[in-house]
Amino acid sequence: MLELPLIAKSVVSHFQQCVREDKALELYHAGIEALAVQVSMPFSMDTSVAQYVSFNVFTHFLEGLRKVLPSEVFVSALLGSAERAVFELAFPHLSAQDFLSLFPFEQWSVESSSQSLKLSFLVSNSSLNGIEAELFLIVYSHAYFKSQQTDINKPVRYDLVSVSASALSELRIQTETPQFIGQNETCISYNPIDRDCSIKAVSTATTSTFKVTQALLPYIGRVDVDLVMFGQINRMGKRTIQRALSEEGTTFRTIKEALSFEFAKRVMTEQGYSISDIALHLGYxxxxxxxxxxxxxxxxxxxxxxxGHVE
Structure with a gap:
């Protein structure tokens, strides 16, 4: 099965909105817009029926964002977007399973006892190519947990899967809080509280066909993404994708055509596009x-x- 992690479109769109509206980032907006194009971030997502975005593509965007922005500004942008997400994405009303479904977590859990309080999560190996993705998931996990348990204090320790001490040092994140790199799982430790808040959420297994379909859908009708380009923007080989889909009895072309025809039917019904316009949008x-x-x-x-379908 392909390691093709997904993140909810709502989270990505919200993060990009926060970046656009952050006055501290006004000087960098042109560079950020150019970056989004460079890494093939989906655009006009508010008009797309897609529910997810490839986390590999979003990770590439985060890595570029850290290079565009000064370290302290990058960290501030992550923290600010997570704080807004608490209210604007309704974190207090989400169950742990609902929260997990928005992100590429394979498992998200809290272990609570009278001696310790630990939040940890697991993601696929390909999800944490750089420290930026791990920090993003840490910041959002803490924001969600804080919205559920409002009396927790600041973290007292971070365990990171990332092994780059230099990248962590460059970001200058809360150096007074111990940080341990190269760990088996990402973990945020807190001082214990006087009640048990243990919980464990586990993701549902999905097929390679589902993952490719969801990762490709945001581009349909906007950018003509072929198999080679899809592999490049998702950091995986063409043959790896072909082999995984073949094992499930399908092909990239079959998936792309099905999505293209669904797009065509939708815009013919809802927007009255001409056949020529549709063909152009779909890359024919x-x-x-x-x-x-x-x-x-x-x-x-x-x-x-x-x-037969349009009155």
Whole structure:
């Protein structure tokens, strides 16, 4: 099965909104916009039916953001967006399982006793290519936990999977709090509280087909992403993707065509796009090529489908 972690579109869109609205970042907005294009971040996500974004792509964006921004500004942006997310993404009303489903966690848990209080999470190996992604998940996990247990104090220890001491030092994050790198799991330790708040949430297994479908969907009708480009922006080999999908009886082309035709049907129904416009948006050479592909998959032409579904 592919290691292709996903993050909820709502979280990514909210983070980007916070970055755009942060007055302290005004001088860097042009660089940030250029970065989003450079790493192939999905755009116009508010009009997309996608529910998720590739966490690999978002991680690439975070890594670039740390280079664009001074260290203290980058850390401040992470903290500020997480603080806003508590209210604007309704963290106090989310169960641990609901929170886990927004992020690429495989497991998210709290162990509580009279001697210790520890929040930990596990993600796939590919999710933590750099320290930026791990810090993002730490900041949001702490913000969520604080919204659930309002009387917890500041963390007293951090355990990080990341092994780069230099990157951590460059960010100058709360040097008074002990930080241990190269650990087996990410962990935030707190002073214990006088009640048991232990909880454990585990993600549901998903197929490679589901992961590729969700990671590709934000680009449909916006950018023509082929298999090679999909592999590049997700940091995985073309053959790795092909092999995983083949084991499930499908191909990248099959998935892409199905998503493209769903996009075509939706915009024909809701927005009245012409066949030529749709073909252009989906990356076809011309309308006739799109019509042939549509008929091959659906048994009728787009015109015939539109006539039967649009009043």
């Amino acid at each position: 050479a011309d309308a006739s090529q799109f019509i042939r592909a549509f008929k091959r998959a659906n048994g009728i032409t787009p015109y015939q489908w539109k006539k």
